[in-house]
Amino acid sequence: GDSVTQMEGPVTLSEEAFLTINCTYTATGYPSLFWYVQYPGEGLQLLLKATKADDKGSNKGFEATYRKETTSFHLEKGSVQVSDSAVYFCALPSDTGNQFYFGTGTSLTVIP
Amino acid sequence: NAGVTQTPKFRILKIGQSMTLQCTQDMNHNYMYWYRQDPGMGLKLIYYSVGAGITDKGEVPNGYNVSRSTTEDFPLRLELAAPSQTSVYFCASSYSASGGNEQYFGPGTRLTVL
Numbered sequence: 001g002d003s004v005t006q007m008e009g010p011v012t013l014s015e016e017a018f019l020t021i022n023c024t025y026t027a028t029g030y031p032s033l034f035w036y037v038q039y040p041g042e043g044l045q046l047l048l049k050a051t052k053a054d055d056k057g058s059n060k061g062f063e064a065t066y067r068k069e070t071t072s073f074h075l076e077k078g079s080v081q082v083s084d085s086a087v088y089f090c091a092l093p094s095d096t097g098n099q100f101y102f103g104t105g106t107s108l109t110v111i112p
Numbered sequence: 113n114a115g116v117t118q119t120p121k122f123r124i125l126k127i128g129q130s131m132t133l134q135c136t137q138d139m140n141h142n143y144m145y146w147y148r149q150d151p152g153m154g155l156k157l158i159y160y161s162v163g164a165g166i167t168d169k170g171e172v173p174n175g176y177n178v179s180r181s182t183t184e185d186f187p188l189r190l191e192l193a194a195p196s197q198t199s200v201y202f203c204a205s206s207y208s209a210s211g212g213n214e215q216y217f218g219p220g221t222r223l224t225v226l
Binding site for chain 1: 116145152153154160168170202204206208209210212214215217218219220
């Protein structure tokens with residue numbers, strides 16, 4: 001069945017470092033792909049998405065490119081800030097279109 | 113436009129007690145979901161609904177019940193609370209689960225069963 005596999009954490013980076021969080025997916029067809037972010041004590045919120053192959057989603061300096069050749073949707077940011085400390089989830093809709101599948105989440109801590 | 117609202121924010125239950133977690137959305141979304149998130153873990157789907165009057169089980173439905181009498185409301189009922197149900201519960205909604213439609217999440221209910 002459809003699923004996402006996400007890089008395990010936790011990840012600790014210094015401010016202004018480069019960030020990559022890996023996400024690969026298994027799916028029938030080419031579903032939309034999502035990255036959600038969860039700040040401490042809050043619910044998840046959409047960070048970015050891509051709706052078709054080769055699309056690049058971007059928001060708040062984060063980017064992810066939908067690569068069907070490698071079935072990947074890696075999250076990147078060129079220079080992280082302390083305020084980016086959060087848990088990041090990769091997600092895709094199920095093939096039945098009834099629900100979403102989430103990765104296990106990657107915790108990021110950025111230290112000054 | 114309040115989005116997805118959940119009540120209560122926090123609750124402590126004794127073993128064997130029951131309670132209902134409330135979830136309301138004002139975006140006229142067809143799809144609604146209940147997840148639980150255990151400490152340091154990802155999300156697990158408890159139940160979902162694709163419209164009023166239609167509900168279905170997710171990955172971890174045991175010990176829970178839901179109903180969907182209106183488009184706006186999707187309450188989650190815990191019967192006979194157990195310590196294993198200590199978790200943070202998130203309600204979410206979406207227009208659909210396809211076509212690039214995202215999920216909108218509520219702020220969560222933190223439940224402790226002692």
